[in-house]
Amino acid sequence: MAYSAEPSSSLSFTSSPPLSNGSISHNVSCSGSESVPNLEVISLSKLSSSLEQLLVDPGCDFSDADIVIEGIPVGVHRCILASRSRFFRELFKREKGSSGKEGRPRYSMSDLLPYGDVGYEAFLFFLSYVYTGKLKPSPMEVSTCVHNGCAHDACRPAINFVVELMYAASVFQMPDLVSIFERRLLNFVGKALPDNVIPILVVAFHCQLNQLIAEGIERVARSDIDDISIEKGLPDEVVKKIKVLRCKAQQDCVSNLPPVDPLREKRIRRIHKALDSDDVELVKLLLTESNITLDEANALHYAAAYCDPKVVTEVLDLGLADVNLRNSRGYTVLHIAVMRKEPSIIVLLLTKGARASELTSDGQNAVSICRRLTRPKDYHSKTEQGQEANKDRICIDVLEREMRRNPMAGDTSISSQIMPDDLHMELLNLENRVCL
Template sequence: MAYSVGGEPSSSLSFTSSSHISNGSTCHNISGSETGSSLEMISLNKLSCNLEQLLIDEASDYTDAIIMVEGVPVGVHRCILAARSKFFHDFFKNNEKQSSSEKNGIGKPKYNMNGMLPYGKVGCEAFRIFLSYLYSGKLKPSPPPDVSTCVDNGCPHDACRPAIDFAVELMYASAIFQVPELVSLFQRRLLNFVGKALVDDIIPIVVVGFHCQSDQLVAQCVDRIARSDLGNVSLEREVPYEVAEKIKSLRLKSKQDGECENVAEDPLREKRIRRIHKALDSDDVELVRLLLTESEITLDEACALHYAVAYCDPKVVKEVLSLRLADVNLRNDRGFTVLHMAARRKEPSIIVSLLSKGACASEPTSDGQTAVNICRRLTRPKDYNAKTEQGQEANKDKLCIDVLEREVLRNHLAGDSNVSSLTLADDLHMKLLYLENRVAFARLLFPAEAKVAMEIADAETTSEFSGLSRSKGSSGNLREVDLNETPIMQNKRLRSRMEALQKTVETGRRFFPSCSQVLDKFMEDDLPDLFYLEKGSEEEQKIKRTRFVELKEDVQRAFHKDRAEISRSGLSSSSSSSSLKDGVYGKGRK
């Protein structure tokens, strides 16, 4: 019996049965053939289900090898993989020495997915679906929605980036592991995306088509991109060289045939712009400054900030912003602002840097997509809804969406500032002590958010909080005296430090209000003093420990309640603030 990729029988094995029925009469040839085919179908379907059960039945693990995919161990049966895939047959044969570890009683041999792939990426969910086909001969009718859809409620999910990326991963797996019938299937699926998807999202399709030597897929993508407004910079940075040259050749031919506007290009101007981009690639902002003085090209004319946001290190973006020579709300030739580019990259520190410099979060693209819409259409539910334990780094995709949503809401509520001033003593050391401890607690409880805020504010690692960030013998204590430092120098140093920490706190209040409210609760209850648990009498120490446990439980409840509210509402600023007040401030001080 031959199965199609979808699992339905595409043809039956035709044969004549010579068996006899119980009354001794011989079956007719036609009925015998039909009966044989039917039995064959039933038998193969049952075999398919039994083999698939080996994958899904965790109670009975008969696997003899492990493949690590995205840090997740996936158990496999080498005999099945070797029989179904020439790649795995050769791979296991060439790695026979590794399997000898079983004989020594060490355990199952372990392989890494990244070591098997010469190019591309295959995620855990895509690999499990690929395995299901190898075991059962059937492909699941629909992919898991948490990895093949986005979190934009207005998206039809017929050509959003997660859907494309998932099909691309399956195409890589099918081609690299040499299962040609699946290659044909996913090639057709990707061809359907080419006409629907945004041109930026076609790039991974043309890349997989190039690596998997699918001429038809590459040709369709080249034609679509050549007719689009995707710039040469994007082509050179993101598309294989051979494909980029084909696209440029088609565009040149179209210009010569008069199919598109003949825009005169200034070779000298283009050369100067490329020199600025190369300087950014080298992380040399000083060279950028020098190039700007030597030519009439400005940062905006070179779209240098757009380029840095798309391709450079976040520190380079920050340095370019510090030049104060670029318009953070400038639109490039495609109508994208710098923030739109940052939303596609999904790097929280870049997004916060731009917003803190005045980038407008509500500006739409030509097709009406704001930065938060762009970010949502690039984010999988699996990543957005991933649970983050307190003290662990938050998912970057979710962090970007939350920051952008809060900023949009903040713009709607402009004029109603709720950033309170610190009611602290005027003593400089006391203010610094408060700020150092507050930022240190932020690093402990909310590491990802604190890291972004500190990077924006140029605040170095806090040193005052005992037990967290200061090791024995360190010289970061504010009260330590440098005999070579004059009072004026010391005052200047401390004020500079205080400004950086103050900016860190203000950045946190603006972009991470829920985290800030949790920290407010900590600081109001004088929790820093609780970490000196060994001081005082036994009774005082006991009270401190009890209070510490209570506050820890308090903040955990508030943290998880706030996260749940964010997941339900989609507008993290308003819902999380109200829920946190109910969870934290609702309890009276003990």
């Protein structure tokens, strides 16, 4: 009697090379099927998920210390932080922290950072990686803006969130995270508006990220950002390198650029310093002595960007400045003011005839600029009684109401006698609405 041989399934055992910890993993595989997942990977994944429960499950609150960020205490487990970060290991050895609830040690984030800021959401994101070894998606409420047409791939909130994470990774000595966030910031440098490269350069300088510093300096040097904005926003060492690159570019340029008058530049700087000192009377004296006008010094732009609102009022009251003047970059005073997001200055400029419909060279009006700078968290936040009103929401609402009322705003002869009272009333009403 003949028997035909049936095909039989076979098991094969393959030995893998030694792992980094010295152990050897053995993969059990069936012919014609995928390899059985590595048991070590499964174990690490389970450990990661278990540790994550310590952060997300209120019933698993076994934390033994608090770190206070933006007035909010965040419970942490010192043994985990100490095992993952040399910074925290040394901190917990050296300092017991102030006594919080139930005698728990309490540390303030502002005391831990020698430079920069780390917000609440950024620290939770950082903690999640420390506990689990995994990067979560960035929280939309703090890493995007409220502009509907923005791709959020290089807007200011997206950049600021990664900048905060870089400060945390660098200060708390997590080199693997530093490498990840440096790559993200390098990507931003190529995409972002030149103004948004400034905070990237600042964090690169403090965290000593040489490649990021070099690429950021190159980008800013090639941009049209004026020297004053660079000096106000960047460390002196970085400013000097940018100016050296600009000088070389000007020397290599074949076009005949108008010569710079050192005396004129010096007089303009004096006017700006007088504004910094809130001394408008000195400004008037300097204007008389130097034969330089407020518009030639871009004095109103400067005041809207850096000075107290009352100084802006006093400069406008001189009646010598064009409220819709464009600076060398094509920005009006209102464009500069919305970057600062100070409602009182925005309302003041609108009452003096500033046109909200004016566009920048890249097609942005004041509302779109403001929206691209505002996070959903700030736009939708509620203001508790007795606290400062939600300035982000007020700025956008005031500008949008002005656009609806006067979308073209092409005629500066429109009666400004009605506008001041209307706009100030709107500002008060909006503040009250936000508080409620």
